Amino acid sequence: MDVAKRMALLLGTGILLGASPSCVQGEPLEKVKNGQTGSLVSLEDYVRLAKEYESLITGEEPAQIPVGRLIVSSQKENEARVASIASQAKEGLWHTFYVIGKNTVPNGKVIARWYGDEAVYANLLEDVIWEGEDCYYISRMGLKKESSGEDCAHIWEKSREQEAGCLLKGISQVLCSKCGADREIIKPPLGHLDGDGDSICDRCQKRAFEQTLDSVVKASLNGESLTFTCIDEDFQGGMLYLADQTVSLEQFGGYGMVAYGDSLVYRYFRDGFQNGFSIKKGLLPVQTGESGLTAYAMSLSKAEYEMYGDRIAGDAFLLRDHQEDSVWAVDEKGDFHLQNPGQTELGIRPAVVLAKPDPGTVEPIHWNLGELQAVPLDGNEYLFRCIDQNYSGGALFLCESVIPADYGSGYRLEQLEDGSHGYVFAPGPFGEFGEGNDYKYSNIHAWLEKQEIFNTMPVKIGSDYAFTGSSPEGARSGFDSNSLSAHYIGSQQLNARLFILSVDEALNYKEHLWRFEGEDEENPETQASAYAKGYWLRSPGGNSEEFQTGYAYVVDLVNGNLHPAAVRAEGGTGEEKQDQTTVYGIRPAFVMPQD
Numbered sequence: 024m025d026v027a028k029r030m031a032l033l034l035g036t037g038i039l040l041g042a043s044p045s046c047v048q049g050e051p052l053e054k055v056k057n058g059q060t061g062s063l064v065s066l067e068d069y070v071r072l073a074k075e076y077e078s079l080i081t082g083e084e085p086a087q088i089p090v091g092r093l094i095v096s097s098q099k100e101n102e103a104r105v106a107s108i109a110s111q112a113k114e115g116l117w118h119t120f121y122v123i124g125k126n127t128v129p130n131g132k133v134i135a136r137w138y139g140d141e142a143v144y145a146n147l148l149e150d151v152i153w154e155g156e157d158c159y160y161i162s163r164m165g166l167k168k169e170s171s172g173e174d175c176a177h178i179w180e181k182s183r184e185q186e187a188g189c190l191l192k193g194i195s196q197v198l199c200s201k202c203g204a205d206r207e208i209i210k211p212p213l214g215h216l217d218g219d220g221d222s223i224c225d226r227c228q229k230r231a232f233e234q235t236l237d238s239v240v241k242a243s244l245n246g247e248s249l250t251f252t253c254i255d256e257d258f259q260g261g262m263l264y265l266a267d268q269t270v271s272l273e274q275f276g277g278y279g280m281v282a283y284g285d286s287l288v289y290r291y292f293r294d295g296f297q298n299g300f301s302i303k304k305g306l307l308p309v310q311t312g313e314s315g316l317t318a319y320a321m322s323l324s325k326a327e328y329e330m331y332g333d334r335i336a337g338d339a340f341l342l343r344d345h346q347e348d349s350v351w352a353v354d355e356k357g358d359f360h361l362q363n364p365g366q367t368e369l370g371i372r373p374a375v376v377l378a379k380p381d382p383g384t385v386e387p388i389h390w391n392l393g394e395l396q397a398v399p400l401d402g403n404e405y406l407f408r409c410i411d412q413n414y415s416g417g418a419l420f421l422c423e424s425v426i427p428a429d430y431g432s433g434y435r436l437e438q439l440e441d442g443s444h445g446y447v448f449a450p451g452p453f454g455e456f457g458e459g460n461d462y463k464y465s466n467i468h469a470w471l472e473k474q475e476i477f478n479t480m481p482v483k484i485g486s487d488y489a490f491t492g493s494s495p496e497g498a499r500s501g502f503d504s505n506s507l508s509a510h511y512i513g514s515q516q517l518n519a520r521l522f523i524l525s526v527d528e529a530l531n532y533k534e535h536l537w538r539f540e541g542e543d544e545e546n547p548e549t550q551a552s553a554y555a556k557g558y559w560l561r562s563p564g565g566n567s568e569e570f571q572t573g574y575a576y577v578v579d580l581v582n583g584n585l586h587p588a589a590v591r592a593e594g595g596t597g598e599e600k601q602d603q604t605t606v607y608g609i610r611p612a613f614v615m616p617q618d
């Protein structure tokens with residue numbers, strides 16, 4: 024439906040008629056809630072019922088709905104009433120509403136006239152009630168508007184989802200449950216994840232993290248925590264790690280025979296170790312040098328200790344060489360001693376061979392303009408849209424929502440100066456732009472630097488220009504770039520993976536500045552709030568002579584323009600949060616490799 028028609032419908036609202044409000048007091052009807060509408064006898068009952076249905080469409084409290092809206096006493100009023108409620112009905116859903124005609128029979132012809140094929144409606148004369156001289160025709164109407172997709176406040180539901188992997192992208196297809204519009208959202212590769220520090224990816228089980236000499240991995244053996252330090256980067260095709268702690272001989276049922284190949288220690292390393300050890304993928308079999316014995320762990324020999332001793336710290340432990348009835352051990356200083364394996368207090372420090380790491384390669388992705396991807400940022404998922412297919416050799420993505428300035432702020436219980444406890448306001452990480460207007464030293468940059476989005480590229484974002492001027496209020500993207508002037512302030516070195524747009528970029532991508540949530544229409548009302556009346560740009564306000572002005576640029580969502588704003592909160596309201604938080608949020612951007 025075109026806008027003119029819609030406006031006409033909206034303007035046709037609000038014709039109030041004089042019915043006595045005294046006849047409609049009381050609780051909503053139970054039978055209405057149950058969806059049973061029969062056996063209503065009085066006009067009051069129908070008015071209540073009409074209000075119940077009306078509230079489902081308009082969202083008003085039934086008690087707030089004026090009776091006069093429901094009752095019409097001419098065909099003109101009937102049309103206005105029907106047109107008004109029809110304009111408020113959501114697309115794609117069946118709605119029921121009542122029109123009560125006082126001495127006139129309601130009809131829904133206006134629906135056919137306004138909507139044509141785009142709506143279906145039904146009209147049932149449900150009852151006729153006489154009150155004195157007046158006849159009330161109770162008409163129950165149904166309406167379903169076809170969805171055009173336009174102007175639908177979409178409610179997205181996932182229709183198909185393929186999760187992203189460490190290196191492969193996933194895809195999420197969503198469908199609007201109201202209008203049936205569909206949308207495809209890329210889930211970019213997640214990168215490898217090692218939450219437990221064992222150098223094995225928690226997701227794909229590959230040994231994907233760079234390891235070097237002295238790298239330490241965490242593991243456990245039969246539930247007992249151990250750390251292992253890399254002592255040889257190239258050992259039997261893998262990397263050799265030695266436990267930093269000793270495992271007591273009890274774990275093996277004692278040492279057993281002194282000859283290593285016959286010992287209980289070796290048997291355990293051969294037969295039991297793999298089950299008890301937490302790292303399974305990436306653990307390679309190891310051959311002990313002189314004998315060719317194969318197992319999943321080993322005890323070091325004297326010769327190996329001599330080779331790697333410089334890298335080995337920590338407690339004394341048994342080695343695998345023996346002499347007569349004794350087993351060689353090495354102490355904290357690196358001196359060798361013979362130990363009686365039946366009596367020694369010393370334990371074993373297992374050595375293991377782990378595969379050489381391979382991070383793999385990220386699936387190349389060709390990003391198209393307008394393409395959406397869902398990306399985790401600080402634990403929340405945000406939608407980003409490709410707004411440039413070729414930005415510094417990659418694809419530029421802009422967040423499709425504004426993160427408000429009070430993000431992460433809150434009141435914390437703290438001890439006050441007088442010793443009592445009270446709630447103190449703790450501002451969020453970017454409650455203010457920064458101390459000054461230099462983005463490089465801003466709170467926003469500091470916070471974004473702490474965030475990580477996999478596979479983003481570092482790009483040059485130094486602020487070389489300050490700006491003066493504002494675009495006209497209300498113009499949104501329809502402004503002339505000449506309303507702002509750039510002034511060179513010197514070359515600034517700054518690289519970042521996550522950043523906010525500059526004024527230059529805002530001018531380049533102005534059609535995106537007031538568009539959000541993947542929509543093609545400008546919809547700043549979806550983002551604007553007390554602490555997101557706009558969002559920061561990274562460019563300072565000022566000129567070549569004077570650019571440390573305390574002002575940086577914002578995209579104003581409420582007034583629909585670009586203008587400089589004070590980087591600190593104004594203060595002076597006496598309300599802690601307001602005094603320490605600006606009204607401007609942030610809209611992060613990043614660049615991903617373009618295939």
Ligand SMILES: [Zn+2]
Pocket residue numbers: 189214215216224225226227228229231
């Ligand atoms: Zn992985």
